[in-house]
Amino acid sequence: MAESSGVLAPGFTTDPYWWDAAPPETAREPLPEQTDVLVVGSGYCGLSAAAELARHGVDVTVVDAEDLGAGASTRSGGMVSSGQKLVIGGAIKGVDAARMGRLLEDSLSSYEHLKTLIREKELDADLGVFGRYFAAHVPRHYDRLRRQGELLAKHTGVTVHEIPKSRQDEITRTDYYHGGIVIDDYGGLHPAKYHRALRRLAAANGAILRSHAPVLKVGPAVDGLHEVETGRGRIKARQVFFGTNGYSDKASGFLHKKVVGVRSYQIATEPLPPVLIAEINTGRRMITDSRKELIYARPSPDGTRILFGSRPGMFTLPEREAAPRLHAMMIKVWPQLAGYRVTHCWSGKVGMTADKIAHMGRQDGIDFAIGCNGNGVALMTYLGHQSALKLLGRQNRSSAFDDPSFPKIPVPFYDGRPWFLPIVSGWYHLQDAIARRAAGL
Numbered sequence: 311m312a313e314s315s316g317v318l319a320p321g322f323t324t325d326p327y328w329w330d331a332a333p334p335e336t337a338r339e340p341l342p343e344q345t346d347v348l349v350v351g352s353g354y355c356g357l358s359a360a361a362e363l364a365r366h367g368v369d370v371t372v373v374d375a376e377d378l379g380a381g382a383s384t385r386s387g388g389m390v391s392s393g394q395k396l397v398i399g400g401a402i403k404g405v406d407a408a409r410m411g412r413l414l415e416d417s418l419s420s421y422e423h424l425k426t427l428i429r430e431k432e433l434d435a436d437l438g439v440f441g442r443y444f445a446a447h448v449p450r451h452y453d454r455l456r457r458q459g460e461l462l463a464k465h466t467g468v469t470v471h472e473i474p475k476s477r478q479d480e481i482t483r484t485d486y487y488h489g490g491i492v493i494d495d496y497g498g499l500h501p502a503k504y505h506r507a508l509r510r511l512a513a514a515n516g517a518i519l520r521s522h523a524p525v526l527k528v529g530p531a532v533d534g535l536h537e538v539e540t541g542r543g544r545i546k547a548r549q550v551f552f553g554t555n556g557y558s559d560k561a562s563g564f565l566h567k568k569v570v571g572v573r574s575y576q577i578a579t580e581p582l583p584p585v586l587i588a589e590i591n592t593g594r595r596m597i598t599d600s601r602k603e604l605i606y607a608r609p610s611p612d613g614t615r616i617l618f619g620s621r622p623g624m625f626t627l628p629e630r631e632a633a634p635r636l637h638a639m640m641i642k643v644w645p646q647l648a649g650y651r652v653t654h655c656w657s658g659k660v661g662m663t664a665d666k667i668a669h670m671g672r673q674d675g676i677d678f679a680i681g682c683n684g685n686g687v688a689l690m691t692y693l694g695h696q697s698a699l700k701l702l703g704r705q706n707r708s709s710a711f712d713d714p715s716f717p718k719i720p721v722p723f724y725d726g727r728p729w730f731l732p733i734v735s736g737w738y739h740l741q742d743a744i745a746r747r748a749a750g751l
């Protein structure tokens with residue numbers, strides 16, 4: 311059995327596993343002096359907006375503070391779905407029925423949009439639709455998951471299977487979970503390959519992509535042009551679109567008080583024997599659970615490793631310290647993995663909003679789409695696309711997520727520095743522990 315000090319495999323790296331196949335890209339060529347639309351942020355949201363704008367002949371420039379794709383988009387779990395985060399993540403609590411219906415409908419559209427985009431543009435993204443298992447981490451969550459599955463089936467037409475604990479081995483061999491639901495329609499992709507494909511699509515359509523050009527300040531429009539200060543000089547833009555999500559900073563003006571970047575961590579195991587992978591995950595499904603501090607796990611797209619993610623503690627940790635903690639969490643769920651080491655541990659920032667819902671819109675003359683709340687592979691791609699259609703005046707109907715008047719993070723004097731996150735995270739860990747203790751586990 312690997313001791314915690316011996317958990318890191320030789321050659322261990324803090325780069326995402328996904329970057330082995332498709333690393334982010336550097337593009338340090340000079341910025342143009344002027345552009346019609348300046349897209350800030352080169353994640354799925356920004357690239358998707360840029361690809362659509364450029365396809366319609368708009369002169370568009372994407373800038374990122376770091377390498378292209380350095381944000382969450384090449385770091386995620388790559389799980390793709392519709393609506394589940396709104397229902398199972400609890401965002402629709404307190405939302406009236408009409409709005410809930412529209413949000414779920416649009417969320418479904420986001421997943422359909424992603425699949426169509428990948429299919430029609432033949433994007434190299436390793437998309438596989440093998441289903442997702444939502445596991446109950448305490449027995450009483452099983453009934454809650456069943457009810458949530460019914461709601462998703464009703465509103466989004468997905469096929470849901472109830473899996474009592476007695477049949478759980480059909481999905482995954484673990485005693486940690488207490489049954490759950492499988493939704494056949496959900497799947498996973500390779501997030502960094504998908505990002506690379508979107509970069510290529512945007513560039514092929516004519517968008518200019520530039521890395522290492524942090525936007526520092528956006529001036530008000532004068533004679534129809536914003537003067538934008540970047541770390542690489544000034545650029546004039548008719549319109550500015552922020553797709554900065556969990557990485558939003560002061561440059562995004564009002565936005566950075568409405569979104570908090572919360573760090574999530576993942577590890578990749580060394581290659582595993584095929585029989586072990588098949589025992590842990592019988593059908594190449596994505597797996598998430600009902601904890602407050604969610605666990606998410608999946609096989610790598612080539613089926614050789616398990617990728618496992620969560621927040622391993624209250625505080626932000628260096629990845630080297632997070633890796634043994636995540637490994638320990640993983641072997642609590644799947645003790646069979648105890649002898650296998652970790653080759654990669656990385657983290658990225660998820661953009662959380664006070665109402666747990668993503669928002670797009672325009673405020674103070676700036677367009678934006680932010681707030682994935684941990685579920686943005688399909689959704690932020692879609693909201694980037696919808697934002698582009700809106701700028702082009704080509705939207706068929708306005709998106710249910712188009713609602714710029716969303717609440718600020720409800721913390722007095724919040725200035726974009728999330729000092730309160732350890733308290734929230736500690737509270738979540740405590741609630742998870744209390745739930746298991748109350749269930750006698």
Ligand SMILES: Cc1cc2nc3c(=O)[nH]c(=O)nc-3n(C[C@H](O)[C@H](O)[C@H](O)COP(=O)(O)OP(=O)(O)OC[C@H]3O[C@@H](n4cnc5c(N)ncnc54)[C@H](O)[C@@H]3O)c2cc1C
Pocket residue numbers: 350351352353354355356373374375376379380381382383384385386387388389390523524525526553554555556557558559561562574575576619657658659660679680682683684685686687688689690
């Ligand atoms: C560890 C992890 C696991 C996840 N797992 C999943 C999953 O399984 N399924 C799912 O659907 N979602 C998942 N997500 C969420 C998903 O990755 C995000 O929702 C999505 O990638 C957001 O894309 P985006 O384009 O909005 O933002 P990002 O990809 O985060 O891009 C924002 C970019 O803006 C840039 N930026 C910020 N400020 C400035 C500035 N002032 N000037 C220039 N550039 C700036 C940043 O450098 C960054 O590159 C996960 C996220 C993380 C971190």
